[in-house]
Amino acid sequence: MSANNHELNKFPWKHVIGLALSLILTLLALWVVVSLSLPTVATLTIIVLLAICQAFIQLLMFMHINENHGRGYRILAIAFGFYIAAVVVYGSLWIMWFTV
Amino acid sequence: METTNHTPIEYSTEEGSNKILGFWVFLGAEIVLFSALFSVYLVLHSHTAGGPTSKDLFEVREFMIETFLLLISSFTCGLGTIELRRHNVKGLVAWLVITLLLGLGFVGMELNEFITYVTVEHATIQTSAFLSGFFVLVGTHGAHVSLGIVWMICVVIQLLRRGVTPVTARKAFIIGLYWHFLDVVWIFIFTAVYLTGLVL
Amino acid sequence: MIENIKSFLGSFFVTGDPMIYGADASIALASIGIVFYLTYFKKWKWLWDEWLTTVDHKKIGIMYIIAAILMLFRGGVDALLMRAQLIIPNNTFLTSQHYNEIFTTHGTIMIFFMAMPFIFGLMNIAVPLQIGARDVAFPFLNAVSFWLFFLAAMLFNISFVIGGSPDAGWTSYAPLAGLKLDPGVGENYYLIALQISGIGTLATGVNFLVTIFKMRAPGMTLFKMPMFTWSTLVTSIIVIFAFPVLTIALALMSIDRLFGAHFFTIEAGGSPMMWANLFWIWGHPEVYIVLIPVLGIFSEVISTFAHKTLFGYKAMVWSMIAISVLSFTTWLHHFFTMGNTAMVNSFFSISTMIIAIPTGVKIFNWLFTLNKGRIEFTTAMLWALAFIPNFTIGGITGVMLSLAPADYQYHNSYFLIAHFHNVLIAGTVFGVFAGLHYWWPKMFGHILNERLGKWAFWVFMISYNICFLPMYFIGLMGMTRRMYTFPSGLGWEPLNLIITLGAFGMGVGFLIMVWMIVYSAKYGKRDTTGDPWNGRTLEWATSSPAPEYNFAHIPQVETVDAFAHMKEKGTADSIYKAPFQAIHMPNDSGIPFILSVFFFIAGFGLVFEWYWMAIPGAIGIVVCMILRSFKDHDDHHHIPAEEVEQTERAAGRLS
Numbered sequence: 023m024s025a026n027n028h029e030l031n032k033f034p035w036k037h038v039i040g041l042a043l044s045l046i047l048t049l050l051a052l053w054v055v056v057s058l059s060l061p062t063v064a065t066l067t068i069i070v071l072l073a074i075c076q077a078f079i080q081l082l083m084f085m086h087i088n089e090n091h092g093r094g095y096r097i098l099a100i101a102f103g104f105y106i107a108a109v110v111v112y113g114s115l116w117i118m119w120f121t122v
Numbered sequence: 123m124e125t126t127n128h129t130p131i132e133y134s135t136e137e138g139s140n141k142i143l144g145f146w147v148f149l150g151a152e153i154v155l156f157s158a159l160f161s162v163y164l165v166l167h168s169h170t171a172g173g174p175t176s177k178d179l180f181e182v183r184e185f186m187i188e189t190f191l192l193l194i195s196s197f198t199c200g201l202g203t204i205e206l207r208r209h210n211v212k213g214l215v216a217w218l219v220i221t222l223l224l225g226l227g228f229v230g231m232e233l234n235e236f237i238t239y240v241t242v243e244h245a246t247i248q249t250s251a252f253l254s255g256f257f258v259l260v261g262t263h264g265a266h267v268s269l270g271i272v273w274m275i276c277v278v279i280q281l282l283r284r285g286v287t288p289v290t291a292r293k294a295f296i297i298g299l300y301w302h303f304l305d306v307v308w309i310f311i312f313t314a315v316y317l318t319g320l321v322l
Numbered sequence: 323m324i325e326n327i328k329s330f331l332g333s334f335f336v337t338g339d340p341m342i343y344g345a346d347a348s349i350a351l352a353s354i355g356i357v358f359y360l361t362y363f364k365k366w367k368w369l370w371d372e373w374l375t376t377v378d379h380k381k382i383g384i385m386y387i388i389a390a391i392l393m394l395f396r397g398g399v400d401a402l403l404m405r406a407q408l409i410i411p412n413n414t415f416l417t418s419q420h421y422n423e424i425f426t427t428h429g430t431i432m433i434f435f436m437a438m439p440f441i442f443g444l445m446n447i448a449v450p451l452q453i454g455a456r457d458v459a460f461p462f463l464n465a466v467s468f469w470l471f472f473l474a475a476m477l478f479n480i481s482f483v484i485g486g487s488p489d490a491g492w493t494s495y496a497p498l499a500g501l502k503l504d505p506g507v508g509e510n511y512y513l514i515a516l517q518i519s520g521i522g523t524l525a526t527g528v529n530f531l532v533t534i535f536k537m538r539a540p541g542m543t544l545f546k547m548p549m550f551t552w553s554t555l556v557t558s559i560i561v562i563f564a565f566p567v568l569t570i571a572l573a574l575m576s577i578d579r580l581f582g583a584h585f586f587t588i589e590a591g592g593s594p595m596m597w598a599n600l601f602w603i604w605g606h607p608e609v610y611i612v613l614i615p616v617l618g619i620f621s622e623v624i625s626t627f628a629h630k631t632l633f634g635y636k637a638m639v640w641s642m643i644a645i646s647v648l649s650f651t652t653w654l655h656h657f658f659t660m661g662n663t664a665m666v667n668s669f670f671s672i673s674t675m676i677i678a679i680p681t682g683v684k685i686f687n688w689l690f691t692l693n694k695g696r697i698e699f700t701t702a703m704l705w706a707l708a709f710i711p712n713f714t715i716g717g718i719t720g721v722m723l724s725l726a727p728a729d730y731q732y733h734n735s736y737f738l739i740a741h742f743h744n745v746l747i748a749g750t751v752f753g754v755f756a757g758l759h760y761w762w763p764k765m766f767g768h769i770l771n772e773r774l775g776k777w778a779f780w781v782f783m784i785s786y787n788i789c790f791l792p793m794y795f796i797g798l799m800g801m802t803r804r805m806y807t808f809p810s811g812l813g814w815e816p817l818n819l820i821i822t823l824g825a826f827g828m829g830v831g832f833l834i835m836v837w838m839i840v841y842s843a844k845y846g847k848r849d850t851t852g853d854p855w856n857g858r859t860l861e862w863a864t865s866s867p868a869p870e871y872n873f874a875h876i877p878q879v880e881t882v883d884a885f886a887h888m889k890e891k892g893t894a895d896s897i898y899k900a901p902f903q904a905i906h907m908p909n910d911s912g913i914p915f916i917l918s919v920f921f922f923i924a925g926f927g928l929v930f931e932w933y934w935m936a937i938p939g940a941i942g943i944v945v946c947m948i949l950r951s952f953k954d955h956d957d958h959h960h961i962p963a964e965e966v967e968q969t970e971r972a973a974g975r976l977s
Contacts, residue, residue, distance in 0.1 A: 034200075034201060034204050037197060037200045037201060037204070038197075040197070040200070041193065041194070041196075041197040044193050044196075044309075045190070045193060048186075048189055048190075048193065048309075048312070051312075051313065051317055052182070052186065052317065055317045055320050055321060056182065056320070062321055062322065065321050066318060066321060066322075069313050069317050069318070070313060070314075072313070073309050073310055073312070073313040073314075076306075076309045077306045077309060077310070080196065080302050080303075080305055080306045080309075081302075081306070083200075084196055084197070084199075084200040084203075084302045084305075085298075085299055085302045085303070086203075087146075091129065091130075091133045091139060091142075092139065092143055092535075092536075095143055095146075095147075095535050095536075096143060096146045099143075099146050099147045099149070099150035099562075100146065100149065100150055100153070102150060102559065102563060103149070103150030103151070103152075103153035103154055103563065104153060105647075105650075106153075106154045106157070106563045106650055107153050107154055107156075107157030108157075109650050109651060110154065110157045110158055110161055110567065110603055111157050111160055111161045111164070113161075113603070113651075113653075113654075114161035114162075114164075114165060114596075114599055114600075114603075115161065115164055115165065116666060117599055117654060117662060117666055118165040118593065118595065118596060118599060119165070120661075120662070120663055121663070122663055122665050122666075136536075139536070140459045140460070140532050140536050140537075141460070143532050143535065143536060144459065144460060144528050144529070144532045147528045147531055147532065147562060148528055150562060150563065151524060151527075151528070151562045151563065151565070151566050152566070154563050154564075154566040154567060155566035155567075155569060155570060158566065158567045158570035158571070158600060158603070159570055162570070162574065162585065162596060162600070165593060165596055166585070166591065166592075166593060166596070169590075169591025169592070169593065170591060171584075171589075171590040171591040173590075247577070247581060247582070247583045248581070248582040248583060248584065248590075249590070250584060250590050250591050251584040251585060251587075251590055251591035251592045251593065252591060254574075254577070254578075254583035254584045254585050254592075255585070257583075258573075258574065258577060258583070258585075272944075276948060276951050276952070280951070280952065280955075284955065287955070289954070289955045290955075293951075
């Protein structure tokens with residue numbers, strides 16, 4: 023059954039690369055915060071971007087979000103979730119910080 | 123993108139593929155659930171009411187170890203899914219058990235962190251709005267991990283009893299999704315709570 | 323010792339008001355009556371086998387609707403008590419505390435335990451049939467959803483006689499609803515009951531989304547689905563992404579009240595406004611959760627009784643999708659007056675106006691569907707036609723309220739009350755009544771009496787306008803919402819009197835409707851064809867009431883209005899032609915009911931902070947879930963082909 027499936031019999035490079043990338047990105051984020059003294063806004067922007075990269079690594083390399091078997095609906099659900107999450111977080115901060 | 127036309131066993135029945143999609147949709151809802159907790163935490167972050175601040179509390183060494191435990195457990199759990207697709211029940215169970223142990227280590231460290239805050243730093247959920255937000259956001263994630271551990275034990279027992287069937291395969295795949303998702307949430311906790319807590 | 327017991331009972335049971343004792347007595351009598359009936363007629367086993375353990379979407383739908391009608395009665399009585407209090411100035415019929423409790427339970431029950439379950443009931447009945455499926459994607463989960471809702475509704479309702487009702491409004495704003503200003507168990511009931519029911523609602527959203535995505539009959543692409551199915555799809559998406567925010571809001575307030583945290587308190591840095599923020603992030607999408615499905619119902623009813631395909635199908639669908647995306651960006655208009663910055667208020671003012679556009683598009687689509695149609699004025703159609711002007715009034719006053727500066731004038735006045743009742747009654751209530759008349763034959767196999775139905779319609783609809791139109795004016799005259807009494811001499815007396823008369827008129831309309839249901843059960847015209855309205859969609863292709871397996875053969879779909887097309891082509895009998903095959907169906911299960919009972923026990927324990935009760939309840943929940951996990955490896959059975967044939971023959975489908 024799995025003989026015709028190339029993917030299953032080789033070394034799991036994708037997962038190993040995924041792990042390596044997430045460890046590197048984590049350490050990079052820590053380094054940016056602890057060792058670089060960038061302005062606060064720059065630091066926060068960089069670490070949030072790194073976190074988003076890591077989330078994509080999990081989704082693509084570990085969770086198989088992109089494989090067949092109903093890909094469209096699955097991506098729709100997660101994408102809409104991220105849209106609402108962005109609205110909730112950004113909207114709440116905008117409203118509750120009373121700045122602009 | 124994987125181009126295989128081969129259908130993995132967990133998708134082989136209509137019920138299995140429906141339940142997997144249902145679980146993805148549920149994860150979409152979980153994203154929103156955590157986003158609400160994040161927004162509460164971030165709004166209340168500066169509301170320390172004279173109590174300890176995030177800079178006073180967070181220890182780099184501790185939260186880095188927690189992060190590595192969880193990142194590696196996500197990796198081992200992913201290897202489990204590969205074994206699942208090879209129909210190798212022993213390999214799958216072995217990776218799931220390693221994942222479980224790493225998860226237990228994470229929960230243990232988090233509990234230890236909470237207990238230190240409460241007993242040594244006198245920082246409780248009642249001290250300030252900041253701490254209420256902190257304990258509930260991080261605690262909700264920890265509760266999810268603990269639930270995941272109980273759930274994974276149930277799946278392991280069923281795998282040992284029944285082997286890889288369309289039903290057990292679906293369950294093993296879904297608990298894997300759940301576990302990776304908790305790692306995604308932790309990445310954001312690591313960023314928005316711990317690292318940000320060192321900056322702001 | 324005896325003193326202790328006495329004082330405990332005195333605080334456990336609500337005392338001191340003759341109306342409460344009346345309620346105690348009637349609850350006790352009704353319970354005894356039900357137990358006696360079930361025992362005397364040996365119906366316990368029937369109740370358990372046919373209803374409590376069922377996973378059949380049609381039976382679950384019926385149970386949702388029965389519960390919703392009961393809750394409509396309870397919420398309606400609350401409304402009438404409020405209006406009785408306000409019939410004359412300086413009235414002393416209700417105390418201020420009692421009045422607070424009643425407007426709180428009225429709002430909460432009508433939204434959570436009437437509108438949503440009514441809609442979910444109709445979805446359960448119609449959607450799997452409309453898409454040609456045998457059941458929903460997750461029948462077991464569907465039963466869990468229902469029983470969680472039902473036991474949460476019971477938990478909420480016993481607050482009336484045990485412990486005391488919540489009294490901080492259905493929005494439960496902090497800090498008023500916090501422990502400092504509102505001690506006692508009332509608010510706990512609100513928080514815990516809504517939490518339990520919300521879990522069920524989220525599960526329903528996931529269930530219907532997957533059902534519609536994955537279980538459609540062959541050939542039914544997304545853009546060939548009936549409009550009610552589309553509206554259910556869009557509603558499910560909103561449910562899935564809005565309800566988690568309510569879950570969090572309720573959980574945080576519960577943690578504040580039970581464990582002394584400071585999310586929404588006024589001391590230790592808490593932020594009461596954060597409650598309003600979270601509540602309305604969920605609350606505005608919630609408005610569309612109870613509105614969009616009825617827009618689907620109206621589309622079905624108008625298209626069926628105008629005997630035309632719906633005008634502008636694609637525009638309808640895209641406007642619903644636009645609403646689902648935009649509905650998450652307007653929430654702040656519920657608290658323009660909380661001192662936000664000018665930019666914030668401007669943004670949410672504009673986004674609110676934008677969302678009126680897709681809604682307006684839909685109104686024109688219905689008008690053009692009616693244009694040149696052969697209109698048949700059935701009761702369902704009357705409700706649908708009445709919806710258009712009445713809802714538009716509510717919609718336009720909504721746009722008035724969306725202007726942030728003007729909102730400072732309207733806010734929290736009766737103008738607002740009139741606006742949202744105009745939208746929610748003319749939208750949701752008219753909609754579920756239309757749906758009830760429309761799908762009743764499919765549920766029970768007989769048609770609701772048209773003459774009584776029309777009486778109920780005219781009495782209810784006219785009274786509704788008598789009740790709510792004057793509220794706009796009395797609001798502009800300065801009467802604010804939630805006033806338990808008003809002084810004389812402000813010129814409010816005549817309008818308040820008229821409003822109260824209108825409210826009681828609606829009560830009469832409701833009673834006529836109940837009589838209509840009882841009368842029709844006995845004398846209603848049987849529906850032997852399965853297609854009493856010359857329907858256009860697949861639910862009318864099977865017999866009435868639909869058999870357990872819905873369709874003997876899964877239909878093949880080619881166009882929108884699949885059944886109308888089949889009838890034109892003469893292939894409508896393809897779904898019940900011999901030979902038959904065995905049909906794969908899910909097993910019944912008692913776990914959903916038992917699980918929900920444990921939720922009730924745990925919830926009751928938390929309300930009273932009795933952890934000796936809450937913890938065993940929680941353990942029961944976990945045990946039920948583990949049991950389910952270990953037992954679901956084989957939870958299906960087959961209906962043999964002969965039984966299918968017998969059923970079809972009994973329905974008169976085989977000659």
